[in-house]
Amino acid sequence: MDFSSNIAAQLNAGIILPEGIVILTLMVILVGDLIVGRNSARWLPYVAIAGLLTSIVALYFQWDTPDPDAFLGAFSGDNLSIVFRGIIALSTAVTIPMTIRYIQQSGTSLAEFIGIMLTATLGGMFLSGANELVMIFISLEMLSISSYLMTGYMKRDPRSNEAALKYLLIGASSSAIFLYGVSLLYGLSGGETNLNAIAATIPDVTGGQSLGLAIALVFVIAGIAFKISAVPFHQWTPDVYEGSPTPVVAFLSVGSKAAGFALAIRMLVTAFALVSEQWHFIFTALAILSMVLGNVVALAQTSMKRMLAYSSIAQAGFVMIGLIAGTDAGYSSMIFYLLVYLFMNLGAFTCVILFALRTGTDQISEYAGLYHKDPAITLCLSICLLSLGGIPPLAGFFGKIYLFWAGWQAGMYGLVLLGLVTSVVSIYYYIRVVKMMVVKEPQEMSESVKNYPEINWTLPGMRPMQVGLIISVIATSLAGILSNPLFTLTTDSVTSTPILQSAAVVQELPTDQMEISDNF
Amino acid sequence: MENIQIPWLTAMISLPLIAALAIPVIPDKEGKKVRLYALGVGIVDLVLMVYAFWYNYNLETTELQLTETYNWIPQLGVSWSVGVDGLSMPLIILSGLISTLAILASWQVTHRPKLFYFLVLVLYSAQIGVFAAQDLLLFFLMWEIELVPVYLLISIWGGKKRLYAATKFILYTALASIFILVAGLALAFYGGEFTLNLTELSLKEYPLALEVLAYAGFFIAFGVKLPVFPLHTWLPDAHSQASAPISMILAGVLLKMGGYGLIRFNIEMLPHGHIQFAPLLIVLGVVNIVYGALAAFGQTNLKRRLASSSISHMGFVLIGIASFTDLGINGAVLQMVSHGLIAAALFFLSGVVYDRTHTLMMDEMGGIAQEMPKTFAMFTAGAMASLALPGMSGFVAELSIFLGVSTSDVYSQSFRVGIIFLTAVGLIITPIYLLSMLREVFYGQKNPQLKLDGFSVDAKPREIYITAALLVPIIALGLYPKLVTNTYDVKTIEVTTKVREALSVMAEQQGNNLNVNLLSSQQSSAMIAPHIPG
Secondary structure (H helix, E strand, O other): OHHHHHHHHHHOHHHHHHHHHHHHHHHHHHHHHHHHHHHHHHOHHHHHHHHHHHHHHHHHHOOOOOOOEEOOOOEEOOHHHHHHHHHHHHHHHHHHHHHHHHHHHHOOOHHHHHHHHHHHHHHHHHHHHEOEHHHHHHHHHHHHHHHHHHHOOOOOOHHHHHHHHHHHHHHHHHHHHHHHHHHHHHHHOOOOOEHHHHHHHHHHHHHOOOHHHHHHHHHHHHHHHHHOOOOOOOOHHHHHHHHOOHHHHHHHHHHHHHHHHHHHHHHHHHOOHHHHHHHHHHHHHHHHHHHHHHHHHHOOOOEHHHHHHHHHHHHHHHHHHHHHHOOHHHHHHHHHHHHHHHHHHHHHHHHHHHHHHHHOOOEHHHHOOHHHHOHHHHHHHHHHHHHHOOOOOOHHHHHHHHHHHHHHHOOOHHHHHHHHHHHHHHHHHHHHHHHHHHOOOHHHOOHHHHOOOOOOOOOOOHHHHHHHHHHHHHHHHHHHHOOHHHHHHHHHHHHOOHHHHHHHHHHOOOHHHHOHHHHO | OOOOOOOHHHHHHHHHHHHHHOHHHOOOOOOHHHHHHHHHHHHHHHHHHHHHHHHHOOOOOOOOEEEEEEEEEHHHOEEEEEEEOOOHHHHHHHHHHHHHHHHHHHHHOOOOHHHHHHHHHHHHHHHHHHHHEOEHHHHHHHHHHOHHHHHHHHHHHOOOOHHHHHHHHHHHHHHHHHHHHHHHHHHHHOOOOOOOEHHHHHHOOOOHHHHHHHHHHHHHHHHHHOOOHHHOOHHHHHHHHOOHHHHHHHHHHHHHHHHHHHHHHHHHHOHHHHHHHHHHHHHHHHHHHHHHHHHHHOOOEHHHHHHHHHHHHHHHHHHHHOOOOHHHHHHHHHHHHHHHHHHHHHHHHHHHHHHHHOOOEHHHOOOHHHOOHHHHHHHHHHHHHHOOOOOOHHHHHHHHHHHHHHHOOOOOHHHHHHHHHHHHHHHHHHHHHHHHHHHHHHOOOOOOOOOOOOOOOOOOHHHHHHHHHHHHHHHHHHHOOHHHHHHHHHHHHHHHHHHHHHHHHHHHHHHHOOOOOOOHHHHHHHHOOOOOOO
């Protein structure tokens, strides 16, 4: 009796209640589909959304839980992981409304797709809290394999197949590299798998610096950088984004990336605290490359999805500024940016999907003159794109300001300057789309816009899309101006997470280092 | 003193923006109701300004007035902090006046009227916000908000090369504005406590190297807007491609944001940096005047000529700012107000001419005066004001800048003589190109190829009213400049005193350590009494 209660206390399984809810939803969907058949598509997506929202509510009630460690320390339910799990669940909850119509129009089974997407979500949520090497790897694979499946979901579309194959090959090799790095870490720490234990033993075992640790770091970063598609590990992004079903791209660009960043924070801050200078250096290089390459190559794109692919690479570069800053403000600016990025990017993708559903194309030039035919979508897409470009008073502006503010506070003047310059470059390609839609006169309309079908929101699956779009656009417009609660949330989550606090003390820069003249 | 304050400034800033949000739901296809609505909003806001300043603004003090501060994002230290002083108050009224008149001037916009008036009203809010903001990030936000409306206003309702001009405008301004953020954050983070409040920032002491770097950053940002010589190339394109009402706002208000920023940030916050840069400012000012005048001389397009003349006139602002005399700075502010009125009038009249002739090329016009005598008379009056005829506001402004710089004891005799001489060259070219513009457009025989629109050839009452609303203040200021100078006299004197104090400290330091680098002489500043007989 005593033994079992002890085990129960150590397992502390209540921590994964939110994930449990998602698993339950997943089962309901699979079994429901099995029993009811294709007709279930009418209510299944709403079950999924309801499940995800319930999971978010459950996350809310776990805020500031006194004992966050579950499963003997393999999973941590601290506030940082709660925020990230919330972001991932929310991103799926916003993505599902846009899938319904898209998948139905393509004539494939909706329940399977939602099942896979929920599995991916589950993987991402577990990854955000994983605190142990095996757990990390398993949840990472859970996320990755479901992502490959979703990418290739359009079985009859050769581009979707190509994207899936590319993603699978590059993803599998990056997983292998990551696993190799993890195994080095396991060896170096003398057989520990728990991140905290590794952090505690590595300084004793290796006696400070060691080549093995540096190699492990490089391999682990390669795996993480693949997930967040940081340059030079971004090669897959444009092709996969272009080929795969658009809702999948939306999930990959937000949910999957957030999971990657959660993993980055947890692993780098704990296990690699000893080589923090090195990983800061590597991430600075990654951030510089991502911001420059992402923004510059996006200028030349003619396909909307490819442009958003490069834009998402660039956005990852901006987010990395917060990670490199390594201060409380840095981490919370990162989370804040991911939160607003969720809404603005998903809003943009919803508009792209709507346009593609009505015209069947993703070319930027085909958007010409859309304002005359569909002012609502033009407005929504313009707001989302301008927000991605950081134009005030939209949410993206505040997100970027916060990132740059935190970066500047941490003394990274060069990086912030580069971020500012590249974000001006990004304004150019975002506003190019806005210009295409708004400025073109009726006689300059593209063929697809000329043949634009009548706007009909009553088709099956269109209503949820409309609701999702409206929510995204409202959040994008107001999350910046009314950002106070979000700021409080992100700052709280960072300041109440022990691993970040112990790391922040090491990172804290003395104020006299902030002299401009030294660094310019 | 007052316990319950009405949030005048917040109301002024938010009224056009909130009103703009209602435009999409106005049931109106042709734009007739929308324009009345927009005009009404403009007038109400203008009345609100005049009323608020008339009853609540104290002319005697240099303090910020009508201040409001609300916490906005405490984590970032950002607050909604607005206030006016002598520097911003006249400019706010100027932007209210010009924007309202621009709405009235765009009466003929029938192409997508809802979007047009929506953007103009957003722009209206952003302008007032820029002049009223007392928080660095709020200022930056307002500064950036104005980008997209102007971009769209040029690229949809502009001339033939409008897309090129609009893109050039947004890239120049957006790239330059990041310097505001960078320099501002550098100042805000300097020293122990972090602050974004402009007044607190100007009270901080910075090391000289930081001041110089931040000054350079702000100078690039505001220099693009003003514009200053090598950064001006966007202006002729943007101003000539925009439609007449938008050119009115561009030349009348947006350029002044640059000059305002220079005084508010560069001089008030960084007096030591200003001392280092002032000679450069004067030289660039002279280049602006002469180059702008020469460039205007070479333009065959009516609006490009006016745009180049704007560059020339903004050179005076630079010289006035760098003169280290209250007369000079006073003149600079007056020049901003006066040029705002004059440029708006001229751009509007060029729009009136364009509506009839459908061309802006001056060699295709000629002899219009016979059919459009009223327009001719008003255009002449505007051109006379622009060439600084005595009795008009431009004359007073340029004269006091001249007096300021020539009586300034900071610069050597030969420098001053050289400056005055070169500026005078610009002053001689100005009447030549303005008068030749009048000659080409209005005088002589009518060009037989030119067809004037028949609907009503000469200016209509609405157009006469708009011009009069701009010309009356021009003449009033020319005859009795105290009308506007007494709103900011105390403020410019305070600014000058601050700069001169910094100057005297530095002069003594340099005297004491002739061979010592300025950077290292910073430590000795504590020992030196900050006073020198002026």
